[in-house]
Amino acid sequence: MAVDYGSREERWSLAGTTALVTGGSKGIGHAIVEELAGFGARVHTCSRNGAELEECRRRWEEKNLQVxxxxxxxxxxxxxxxxMETVRETFNGKLDILVSILIILLVCLEHSDIIIAYLSDSIKLERKKKANENVYTNLHV
Structure with missing residues (x-):
């Protein structure tokens, strides 16, 4: 006999938690933002591209996601x-979850034999050395 565990929303909740996701306007970062917010977390995200970020923010607002x-x-x-100052003000000094997309991508690259042409549409694999340096800057956050 199958056990009814209820809906996903009934089983899992991030209500009351806060999250910062870097690189949240596209790709895996975008998906992580939507999942965290979909489970009730208040999320702040950032991106280098203001126009893409604003379009995403509008869509999240239409979905009633707290982003x-x-x-x-x-x-x-x-x-x-x-x-970090923006995040402190937005979440009243409370940050529960930090997701750094650059670090996730670099870990995947370090453990993969697959040659990837682009990490994103603007960071080429040939710039991996620069990306490795950025890991340390992300850790500064």
Whole structure:
């Protein structure tokens, strides 16, 4: 006999939690933002592309997801510092979840024999050395 565990929303809840997802305007970052917010988390995301980010923010608002957004290039220290101040203000100093898309991509690359032409539409694999340097800047956050 099958056991009824209820709906996904009844089994899992992130209500009351806060999350920061870098690179949330497309790809895996976008999917993570939607999943976290879909489970009730309040999410802040950032991206280098303000136009894409605003379009995403509007769609999330239409879906009644609690997502705020700001433009940020995490490879620039001043942008990271401004991002953290925004997050502090947005979440009243409480941050439960941090998802850094760049670090996720680099871990995947380190453990893969597959040659990937692009990490995203603007970061080429040939720039992997620069991306590795960015890992340390992400850890600064």
């Amino acid at each position: 705020t957004a700001s433009v940020c290039d995490v490879s620039i220290r001043a942008d990271r510092e401004k991002l």
